[in-house]
Amino acid sequence: MCGIAGIVADRPVSPGAVEAMTGRLVHRGPDDQGIWRSDDGCAVLGHRRLSILDTSAAGHQPMERDGLVTVFNGEIYNFVEVRAELVGLGEVFHTNSDTEVLLAAYDRWGPECFARFNGMFALAILDRRRKVLVCARDRFGEKPFLFAARPGLFAFASEYKALLAMAEIGRDFDPVPLLRFAHRPATGLDDERATLFPAILQLLPGERLELDLSTLDTRIDRYWTLARDPALGALGMGEAAERFRDLLTDSIRLRLRSDVAVGSCLSGGLDSGSIIMLARRLLGDDAPYHVFTGRFPGTRADEWDYARHTSQAAGAIVHQVEPSAAGLLADLPDFLWANELPVGSASQYAQYCVFRLAKEQGVTVLLDGQGADEILGGYEQYFARYLAGLPGPERGAEEAAIRARYPGALDSPRQALSKALPPRLRHWLAQISGKGSDLLFGLSPDLAEQVAKANAPPVVPQGWSPLAAELMRDSFSTHLPVLLRYGDRNSMAHSREVRLPFCDHRIAEFALSLDPKLLMGEAQTKRLLREAVKGILPEQVRTRWNKQGFLPPQDIWFAQGLIDEAERVIEDPSFARAGYWNVSWWRCAIRRFRAGETHLGWVLWRPLMLESWRRHFLERITAQPGVEALP
Incomplete structure (x- = not known):
C-alpha cells in the first residue's frame, strides 16, 4: 500500500516536481521513498512505500526489470499463485514482493496480465521496449488513479493534492459536480472520468491507459467487464449459499496474506461479523485477532450489543473508540485535508477515528465489510427494484412481507406523488411553505x-433484472466507488491498509448471476449471505433485520x-x-x-x-x- 506519482513530458522534467508530489503522499507511505528518472530526463516516477509484503529493502520502488520500471500502489492478493505459474514457465524471482510478480507477469503477458490479478491496485509501468507508459486501476476502483493530460505533459498521482502540487495543474473547480454530490452523495465526484477539478481526470474501475512516449497520445480501454453466467440463475439456495461461502472464505484467505499485523473493523452488522468469524476459522483458535470498533454510548447509533456477540464468539481482542461532535470540530481541518473532497455524512469521520485507533495499537492491515451491501442487496431501497422484476402474482405477497418487516423501505403513495412533481414546482412549494x-x-x-436532471435514475439496460442492474450500477459506478474513496483516504491518512473481501470480482460475478430471489427474496436483505453464514455467525447478528450502518x-x-x-x-x-x-x-x-x-x-x-x-x-x-x- 503506497502512494505513486509521475510525470512524462516532451522535454526534461524537473525531478523536484515529482519530489513535491510524493512529499504530499508521505502519509500513504512513511516507510520508504524513491525517485526514478529516465536517461533523457523526460520521464520521472516517484513512490512512497508502506511496507506490507516483503518489508525488506528488496521491495523498494520504483522497481526495474529488463527495460521495465514500475510504481505500484496496492496489493495483488493472488501473487503467490501467479508467481508459481510464472516459475513453472521458467521465471526466476529475487524477492518475496508482489511488485516483482507484477513486473514478471507484464513481461510475460503484457497488459493482459491485469485480468489475471485478484487485488486492489493503481499502477504505472514504463515499458522502454515498446516506448509506452501503461497504467491500470483495479476492477472495483479501490485504489485511486488520477491524471492530467495537456500538450507536452502527462502526470499522474494517487491523490489530488499531489497533482495540485504542480504549477501546470489548475486549481479551479466545477460547482455542478459538487452540488450533484451534495444532493445525492453517490453521484458527481466518482462516477465519471471528469472530476471536480476540470484539469484532473481519473481512470474508472477496471480500466487501463496506454501513453505513447513519443507523441504523448493516450488510449483508454477496459481490461475487465463483469461477466454474468446464465447457468447460475438456476441454482437453488442451498447450493448457492455453499458456493458463496467458499468464495468468501477464499477471498478472506487471500486478504490475510501479510508480513505485518492484520486485524478487522467491527460494527454490529452482518458484513464485518461474517468476515471476522470466517477469518477466525482460517487463523485457528489460538492466533490473536484484533478488532476495532466505534461506539456511541447512550444513543440508538451504538451497536455494541451486537458487536459484543461477534467479538466474543470470535475470541477477538477488542479496541474501542468513541467519536464525538467535539472531536469532529477539532479534527475538521486535518480530516478534510485527508479526504480531499467533501464527505456525505459523519460516518466518514467515525471511520477516520477507527483507523487512527488501529495506528495507535500498531495494527497495519484491517479487513472491512465494505461492498457487501451493493453487491448482495443490503439496502432497503433495493426492495423497490427487486419487486419491479417480479411477475404480478408474486409481487403482492412479497410487497406485503417487505412492508411488514421494513416499514420505510417502499415509498408511500404520498412520497411517490411528491417525487413525481416537477423540480421547479417542488422548489416553489418548499419556499412558500417553509417546509421540506x-x-x-x-x-x-x-x-x-x-x-x-443530472441525478435522474438511468434506464435499466437490456438483459438485466431491475435489481441486478441497480446493484451493478451502485457497485461499479455510483455508490460503492464513493465509499471506496472514503476508505482509501481515511485509512491512508493514518498509514493503514484496508482490505475488502466482498470486493472480489469472483463474488460479484457469482452473486449478480443468481436469481434475484436468492439475494432479496422472503423480505430479506443480503439473503444469500445470511444463509451462507448460518451456524457460523451468532444468530442475534445473522437475523438482525434492521440495517443501521456505521452511522454516528x-x-x-x-x-x-x-x-x-x-x-x-x-x-x-x-x-x-x-x-x-x-x-x-x-x-x-x-x-x-x-x-x-x-x-x-x-x-x-x-x-x-x-x-x-x-x-x-x-x-x-x-x-x-x-x-x-x-x-
Whole structure:
C-alpha cells in the first residue's frame, strides 16, 4: 500500500516536481521513498512505500526489470499463485514482493496480465521496449488513479493534492459536480472520468491507459467487464449459499496474506461479523485477532450489543473508540485535508477515528465489510427494484412481507406523488411553505433543476433484472466507488491498509448471476449471505433485520455543537457570494432545527461540509505555490 506519482513530458522534467508530489503522499507511505528518472530526463516516477509484503529493502520502488520500471500502489492478493505459474514457465524471482510478480507477469503477458490479478491496485509501468507508459486501476476502483493530460505533459498521482502540487495543474473547480454530490452523495465526484477539478481526470474501475512516449497520445480501454453466467440463475439456495461461502472464505484467505499485523473493523452488522468469524476459522483458535470498533454510548447509533456477540464468539481482542461532535470540530481541518473532497455524512469521520485507533495499537492491515451491501442487496431501497422484476402474482405477497418487516423501505403513495412533481414546482412549494428537507430547496431554482436532471435514475439496460442492474450500477459506478474513496483516504491518512473481501470480482460475478430471489427474496436483505453464514455467525447478528450502518448520531451531534458551526458557515458572507445557495431557505432550516426538527441535521450537514471543504482544502491548496514540472 503506497502512494505513486509521475510525470512524462516532451522535454526534461524537473525531478523536484515529482519530489513535491510524493512529499504530499508521505502519509500513504512513511516507510520508504524513491525517485526514478529516465536517461533523457523526460520521464520521472516517484513512490512512497508502506511496507506490507516483503518489508525488506528488496521491495523498494520504483522497481526495474529488463527495460521495465514500475510504481505500484496496492496489493495483488493472488501473487503467490501467479508467481508459481510464472516459475513453472521458467521465471526466476529475487524477492518475496508482489511488485516483482507484477513486473514478471507484464513481461510475460503484457497488459493482459491485469485480468489475471485478484487485488486492489493503481499502477504505472514504463515499458522502454515498446516506448509506452501503461497504467491500470483495479476492477472495483479501490485504489485511486488520477491524471492530467495537456500538450507536452502527462502526470499522474494517487491523490489530488499531489497533482495540485504542480504549477501546470489548475486549481479551479466545477460547482455542478459538487452540488450533484451534495444532493445525492453517490453521484458527481466518482462516477465519471471528469472530476471536480476540470484539469484532473481519473481512470474508472477496471480500466487501463496506454501513453505513447513519443507523441504523448493516450488510449483508454477496459481490461475487465463483469461477466454474468446464465447457468447460475438456476441454482437453488442451498447450493448457492455453499458456493458463496467458499468464495468468501477464499477471498478472506487471500486478504490475510501479510508480513505485518492484520486485524478487522467491527460494527454490529452482518458484513464485518461474517468476515471476522470466517477469518477466525482460517487463523485457528489460538492466533490473536484484533478488532476495532466505534461506539456511541447512550444513543440508538451504538451497536455494541451486537458487536459484543461477534467479538466474543470470535475470541477477538477488542479496541474501542468513541467519536464525538467535539472531536469532529477539532479534527475538521486535518480530516478534510485527508479526504480531499467533501464527505456525505459523519460516518466518514467515525471511520477516520477507527483507523487512527488501529495506528495507535500498531495494527497495519484491517479487513472491512465494505461492498457487501451493493453487491448482495443490503439496502432497503433495493426492495423497490427487486419487486419491479417480479411477475404480478408474486409481487403482492412479497410487497406485503417487505412492508411488514421494513416499514420505510417502499415509498408511500404520498412520497411517490411528491417525487413525481416537477423540480421547479417542488422548489416553489418548499419556499412558500417553509417546509421540506431536500437539498435542492436550498439551491437557486435553475441550478436545482439542473442538478435534479443530472441525478435522474438511468434506464435499466437490456438483459438485466431491475435489481441486478441497480446493484451493478451502485457497485461499479455510483455508490460503492464513493465509499471506496472514503476508505482509501481515511485509512491512508493514518498509514493503514484496508482490505475488502466482498470486493472480489469472483463474488460479484457469482452473486449478480443468481436469481434475484436468492439475494432479496422472503423480505430479506443480503439473503444469500445470511444463509451462507448460518451456524457460523451468532444468530442475534445473522437475523438482525434492521440495517443501521456505521452511522454516528448525527442529529445529536448537531445539537452538541455542529448546528452552531453550520450557522456560522451560512451567515458568513462567502456563503452568499458562492452564488448557488438559497440563503433564506438555509436560515429557515437553522431555525426549524432549533425549534425541534432535528432530522434537518442530515441536510444541514451538506453545506457545512461543502463550505468547510472550501476553507480547509481548497484555500489551503491554493495558498501553496506549485512547483514547475517543465522549467
